[in-house]
Amino acid sequence: MAGLSSHDEADATNPWQWLDDLYAVRPPWEIGHPQPAFLDLARSGAIRGRVLDVGCGTGEHALMCAGLGLEVFGVDLANTALRAAEDKARRRGAEVRFLHYDARRLAALEERFDTVLDSGLFHMLDPDDRAAFTGGLRAVLRPGGRYFMLCFSDREPETGARGPHRLTREEITDAFADALRVDSIEPATIEITLDPAGIRAWRVAMTRV
Template sequence: MTAAPHHSRRPGGPDDLYRTPPPWDIGRPQGAFRALAESGAIQGRVLDAGCGTGEHVLMCAALGLDATGIDLASAALQRAEEKARERERTARFLRRDAREVAELAESFDTVLDCGLFHIFDAQDRAAYVAGLGTVLRPGGRYFLLCFSDRQPAGNWPWVHRVSQADITSAFADGWHIDSIEPATIDITTDPDGIRAWFAAMTRI
């Protein structure tokens, strides 16, 4: 897999990821999430944690759902808001740290995560999952698309390659793991994409 050179080293901050278009910013929803939307699995109030430039938030808004995206990259959020205006979609974008998502003090029915979970180390991952447990209502669903441990590190050394065991361990308390399936994250720099896991969890 090849990637833009600046993605071969750990970024200095969230906005560093968007100084040039990052490989995962493909201008459309990832296939796994598009299939979810088509199946009707995304329901109610939706939160996209680490929304980037907003493709999944805007996909949900197009379905008539109340959709919110959070991210720490101001440049990405600015572009997401521009897209919302261009497409005449009503959506909310907030600059928030997903590890502190509980501070939103809101309740959601669905949470989407495309490429956020795998950037966290064990400590940050625990804080993130704990926060998710406060904002996702009982019976609500969390959908995760993340780097798989089947993917060679290559030019992405700052991304944690996640195993199925990592996922089951992180969501051991207060969650039902509905499924963990092999998937692909589409990127602009490799037609084969990135090997990934697509997991679905229900908040107990």
């Protein structure tokens, strides 16, 4: 779930150190299992073919997909999270290819996927980075491929603390208008360790037409 937003204290020698710092202790979104909103998709058969998990964090959703017998790639910029994901894969006997990679440059992967999962990445992007991300999604998704996103909703109260942007339906629709067809935007919950009620979220389904 590590994001790609800009950071005021980025180290010039390692601009992504702040992402690793998020995993110095267990982050609240590290719940030890897939988010229920995505687990439901897996159980319904909606996740198919070659899968890309963008902002894969410690790999729970990538490993979920590997458990379905699917070919899976997971990309993130947090090395600490990727090491944890690789360790989980070894312990579980799962085959997933984890890459240290910038999700704003998906087209440069030169890979094609049938499904892309995004649990908590898009809502961390700076607005100026959204077009690069959505264009990259269109490039890596095969025609008919699906993109499933779980993000903070504007129904979640603002706390005043720095954090993910609370997205409106209109912002989501506008951001992806030139890249993918929005099929559904449904209320959902992001489970976290800090609050049993979780975070009010949107689960979004889109198709590359």
